[in-house]
């Protein structure tokens with residue numbers, strides 16, 4: 696993993712994913728290790744973020760590294776017309792590692808090709824969000840005790856939700872069964888279903904999940920991604936299509952855990968929050984440890 700960019704979850708092998716999960720557990724047990732002393736990380740957020748940016752910043756601080764960057768590209772020279780190529784070339788002169796979120800699909804791959812230092816994709820449009828996937832896998836491993844042979848329900852915006860695309864690709868290495876629940880207009884794109892077909896992974900598509908929820912080990916809820924819709928009327932039609940309520944969890948498995956990459960809008964009612972099967976806030980905390988593991992591995996300090 697040393698010096699490798701992380702643009703797509705497929706950049707990491709199964710063994711590398713398992714190594715990140717193992718290292719995340721080590722960092723959770725002992726979070727204050729000054730392994731990045733003398734290293735500088737650039738944090739370039741061309742799109743809004745709470746969890747990803749702040750958990751990376753927490754991870755860098757806990758590891759004793761320095762951080763530079765921007766949280767709003769309008770405060771950078773992008774607003775004067777500077778290209779992504781020039782921004783990345785400059786920033787790679789100033790730092791040892793670049794963490795970037797950008798609205799354009801493919802922008803992270805492009806940045807990794809022009810950068811002299813590794814690039815971590817913190818989300819590129821509707822494409823991929825690989826560090827979210829690694830924290831999701833750490834969360835699944837912690838709660839299930841295994842990554843193998845799980846029944847995973849992905850619910851909501853499977854078209855634009857980049858977290859479900861990355862998670863599905865990574866989990867496909869662990870013989871899951873997938874249940875995709877979405878309205879027709881937000882179905883899992885064909886390219887991802889083809890990816891599963893090639894690997895012989897079972898998946899089923901549904902419009903509703905209330906009658907099958909008792910089969911789930913992981914229920915991964917997602918927000919309908921308003922910012923990716925070109926037509927606001929289409930968003931209005933589907934924005935409230937799934938709302939998980941506490942009463943729906945009565946007959947579910949004991950090991951079921953409810954995940955959500957957050958932010959939520961109203962797809963998980965707040966009456967679920969006190970249910971022990973709700974795991975989304977712990978999941979977000981796991982992001983600090985997973986991102987410590989990712990940066991320490993890429994910078995070759997662990």
Ligand code: CP
Pocket residue numbers: 743744745746747748818827956957958
């Ligand atoms: N899960 C996630 O990416 O959250 P943010 O958009 O707040 O970073």
